[in-house]
Amino acid sequence: MMKGEPPRESVMRDASLDADEIAAYYAQGLERDRLAGGAGALELARTQVLLEQYLPAPPAIVADVGGGPGRYAVWLAERGYHVHLIDPVPLHVEQARAAARGRPVTLASAETGDARALKLADASVDAVLLLGPLYHLREPAERLQALAEARRVCRRGGVIIAAAISRFASTLDGLRGGYLEDPAFAAVADGDRRDGRHRNPTGDPAYFTTAYFHRPEDLATELSAAGLAHEATLAVEGAGWLLADLDARLADERRRAVLLAALAALEAEPTLLGVSAHLLAVARRA
Numbered sequence: 001m002m003k004g005e006p007p008r009e010s011v012m013r014d015a016s017l018d019a020d021e022i023a024a025y026y027a028q029g030l031e032r033d034r035l036a037g038g039a040g041a042l043e044l045a046r047t048q049v050l051l052e053q054y055l056p057a058p059p060a061i062v063a064d065v066g067g068g069p070g071r072y073a074v075w076l077a078e079r080g081y082h083v084h085l086i087d088p089v090p091l092h093v094e095q096a097r098a099a100a101r102g103r104p105v106t107l108a109s110a111e112t113g114d115a116r117a118l119k120l121a122d123a124s125v126d127a128v129l130l131l132g133p134l135y136h137l138r139e140p141a142e143r144l145q146a147l148a149e150a151r152r153v154c155r156r157g158g159v160i161i162a163a164a165i166s167r168f169a170s171t172l173d174g175l176r177g178g179y180l181e182d183p184a185f186a187a188v189a190d191g192d193r194r195d196g197r198h199r200n201p202t203g204d205p206a207y208f209t210t211a212y213f214h215r216p217e218d219l220a221t222e223l224s225a226a227g228l229a230h231e232a233t234l235a236v237e238g239a240g241w242l243l244a245d246l247d248a249r250l251a252d253e254r255r256r257a258v259l260l261a262a263l264a265a266l267e268a269e270p271t272l273l274g275v276s277a278h279l280l281a282v283a284r285r286a
Helices: 008-026 038-054 071-078 090-101 140-153 169-177 183-195 216-225 246-251 253-266 270-275
Strands: 061-065 082-087 109-112 125-130 154-165 229-235 278-284
Touching: 038 071, 038 154, 038 246, 038 253, 038 278, 061 071, 061 140, 071 082, 071 090, 082 090, 090 109, 125 140, 140 154, 140 216, 154 216, 169 183, 216 229, 216 270, 216 278, 229 270, 246 253
Parallel strands: 061 082, 061 125, 082 109, 125 154
Antiparallel strands: 154 278, 229 278
């Protein structure tokens, strides 16, 4: 143990408490409809655009690690991909299976699992999606372990696409939604900006759950440390998620096209990355 580090027993105890809190949050079932409207709908639309840009063509094999209720897994399966969904929350796996049954598609598999210890064989998939695991692995070693597992199961030349939450998302969301007027939330946002370790002591699900929020530049460092070749870090929603009339813009075909085109034009601009609520890092197994 290095000087200044907390005792290992303390770290393990905190990790266990974090896992219990995160599991309780997702057991509420909030994730199933999160992408149905507002900023969530923009996140969905932009993530789909970026996946279409970077994923290999179907029928490639995709591991959707942390795939939640299956929104992306089912969408990809509809396009001809062979998708293995892995998520630590049993409710999410049940919801993903139900979503697939409700469409004329079949998931290759949908099972509970841990991003840090995948049950998939070495070099068995063409692409790995990590659209959530990095949020909830607060320690660098845990995130490195998840990225190393993604590298292990991905074929040479395959793509790994990992999502992160911006270090500044709480502050911007607090401005947008008025949450910063609550001293408890203001303290959460202060902590996020300081070290990225998001902690919600209020129990209010609107303030999210235990998580880690990245600085945009840190994603390339973490991917490289896992032996991956970083290609790009991209803004998902850009500044668009802060618009007050977001649902109306997305519902209008012309305005939606204008919005998505503007966000695509700025998606790789390094000076604006942190404004986006979510980031996508793209890397390859060299």
